[in-house]
Amino acid sequence: MRPKDRRTGEQLRRDLADFDRTVQALPGIRNAASRQAFIEQLVESMRRIRYVDAIKGHAISAACADPQQECFDPIKAAVFHQRAGHKEEAFWLVFLFVHFGKHARAGWRYVRQVYGKCGEGGRWDWASTSGDVAGFRKWLHEHNDPLKSKDTPGGFGNHRKYESLDAQSENGTGAVIESYVEWVSPPQTHEALVAGVLAEAANDPGQGFARLYESMEMVRRFGRTARFDYLTMLGKLGLAGIAPASPYLIGATGPLKGARRLFDITGTPARFDALTTELGNHLGVAMQVMEDSLCNWQKSPDSFKAFRG
Numbered sequence: 001m002r003p004k005d006r007r008t009g010e011q012l013r014r015d016l017a018d019f020d021r022t023v024q025a026l027p028g029i030r031n032a033a034s035r036q037a038f039i040e041q042l043v044e045s046m047r048r049i050r051y052v053d054a055i056k057g058h059a060i061s062a063a064c065a066d067p068q069q070e071c072f073d074p075i076k077a078a079v080f081h082q083r084a085g086h087k088e089e090a091f092w093l094v095f096l097f098v099h100f101g102k103h104a105r106a107g108w109r110y111v112r113q114v115y116g117k118c119g120e121g122g123r124w125d126w127a128s129t130s131g132d133v134a135g136f137r138k139w140l141h142e143h144n145d146p147l148k149s150k151d152t153p154g155g156f157g158n159h160r161k162y163e164s165l166d167a168q169s170e171n172g173t174g175a176v177i178e179s180y181v182e183w184v185s186p187p188q189t190h191e192a193l194v195a196g197v198l199a200e201a202a203n204d205p206g207q208g209f210a211r212l213y214e215s216m217e218m219v220r221r222f223g224r225t226a227r228f229d230y231l232t233m234l235g236k237l238g239l240a241g242i243a244p245a246s247p248y249l250i251g252a253t254g255p256l257k258g259a260r261r262l263f264d265i266t267g268t269p270a271r272f273d274a275l276t277t278e279l280g281n282h283l284g285v286a287m288q289v290m291e292d293s294l295c296n297w298q299k300s301p302d303s304f305k306a307f308r309g
Contacts (some may be wrong), residue, residue, distance in 0.1 A: 005047070008043055008046065009039050009040070009042075009043050010288070011255045012039050012042055012043070012283060013035070013039055014296045015282060015283045015284070016029065016035070016038075016039070016283070017157070018282075019279055019282045023278065023279075023282065024275060024278070024279070025263070025264075026262055026263065026279075027262075027263070027264040028262040028263065028264050028301070031252065031263065031302070032289070033302045033303065034301050035299065035304050037297060037300065037301060037302055037303055037304045037305070038262070038293070038297045039303075040304035041292075041293040041294075041296050041297040041304065042283070042285065042289060042293045044293070044296070044304075044306060045285075045288070045289040045293040045296070046285065046289055048290065048292070049236060049286065049289065050105075052075065052233075052236045052237065053236075055075060055076055055079055056079055056237065056238070059146040060076050060079055060080045060083075064076040064077060064080060065080040065081060066116075067079035067112045067113070067115045067123065068116055068119055068267055070076025070106060072112050072116075072117075073108065073226075074093045074096055074097035074108060074111050074243060075093075075094070075097055075233070075237075076095070077090075077093050078090040078093040078094050078237060078239075079237065080096070081093065082238075082239065084105040087189075087190070087191055088126045088127075088189055088190055088191070089125055089126050090239055091124065091126070091190035091191075091234070091236070091239060092126035092129075092188070092190075093115075094230060094233050094234060094237065094239070095180060095230060096111045096114070096115060097111065097233070098160075098226055098229050098230045098233070099111075099160065099163070099176060099177075099222075099226070100156055100157065100160065100163075101156050101157015101158065101159055101160040101182075102157045103153070103154065103155040103156065103157055104158070105153040105155075105157055106153040106154045109152070109154050110121050110147070110154060110155070110156065110165070114140070114147070114173075117139070118143055118146060118147070124136055124139070129177065129181065129226070130184070130186045133177065133181055134180045135148055136174070137167045137168065137174040137177075137178065139168070140165070140167035140174050141167035141168055141174070141175060144165055144166070144167060147165055147179065148165060153242070159225055159226070159229065160226070163176075163221060170220070171220055171221055173304045175220050175221075176219065176220045176221050176222070179218060179219045180219050180222075182218065183215065183216060183218055183219050187291065190239075194208075194234075194239075194240045194242075197211045197212050197215070198240075198241060199244070203241065204244050205235070205241055205243040205245075206242075206243065206244065206245030206246075207245075208240070208241065208242040209231055209235070209242040209243060209244050209245065210244075210245070212231055212240075212242065213227050213228070213231060213244075213248070213280070216230070216231075224248060224250075224251040224252055225252075225253070226245065228248050228288075228291065231244070232244060232288045243286065243287070244286075244287040244288060244291075245277070245287065246273050246274075246276070246287055247259075247273060247275040247276050247277065247280065247287045247288075247290045247291035247294070248270045248273070248287075248291065249269050249272050249273040249291075250270060250273055251269070251275060252269070252291075252295075254295035254296075254298060254299070255290075255291045255292075255294045255295040255298075256269055256272060258294030258295055258296075258297050259272040259273075259275065259276050259292075259294055260272060260296035261297075261298055261301060262294065262297075263274075276290050276294065277290075
């Protein structure tokens with residue numbers, strides 16, 4: 001660990017011991033190796049959030065927002081457009097970032113090729129896609145073979161590995177994109193959608209997050225993880241004044257498994273969600289950190305391994 005991370009880790013160690021002693025037992029990390037692995041996962045999750053902050057604090061080349069360039073990155077592109085005042089495009093790029101994910105070998109290939117129309121000119125940006133969903137689905141159908149070509153590595157990210165590029169099925173990318181456009185409901189903008197929800201929530205970040213999370217149920221193939229990832233990224237980028245007030249363990253798999261292992265008691269997902277929220281508040285870390293670190297820790301509870309999803 002770097003010096004700053006070591007200091008953070010030592011503070012987490014003290015706070016975890018205090019919680020274990022005074023609030024709720026943490027049998028899952030009584031073993032020294034498990035405790036160290038969990039602390040390192042917490043630190044790693046914090047580092048990922050700092051990475052987004054670092055992107056926001058640095059200059060971003062226009063090339064990073066160009067899907068024809070190898071350096072294209074959808075989050076950097078979102079920040080680039082946000083700075084340029086194109087907030088609708090920034091929201092759209094965050095959605096594409098979550099839907100396609102980053103493939104272990106192919107990187108951002110799927111999002112680059114779909115967003116960049118396979119280099120044939122123009123882009124499937126927010127204006128083009130939301131204004132002609134049928135045209136987008138037709139294009140996707142016609143380009144399915146080259147997109148899925150076995151000659152070039154490709155695929156969805158780890159969190160989206162069961163998704164499909166299919167343009168016409170009820171659960172393929174075509175239907176996902178169409179349902180997302182319907183959720184935003186143009187000519188309403190993303191910005192207006194978020195502002196309306198926050199107004200109803202009295203500008204409370206947690207309540208605003210919860211209302212948007214529930215409303216996104218209509219977006220096909222966007223379950224707990226996708227909605228959580230999309231909305232937390234909007235918050236981190238400053239596109240929406242929202243943040244999860246809990247780790248949203250109800251309906252979770254990996255993070256809930258991690259919580260069960262950590263607390264080693266019987267209980268409902270709601271009980272583990274409440275306990276994990278209490279622990280996160282005690283540690284002073286964001287709920288996204290708790291969700292992410294528990295998910296990754298349970299994959300290798302006795303030895304730290306860095307996971308990307």
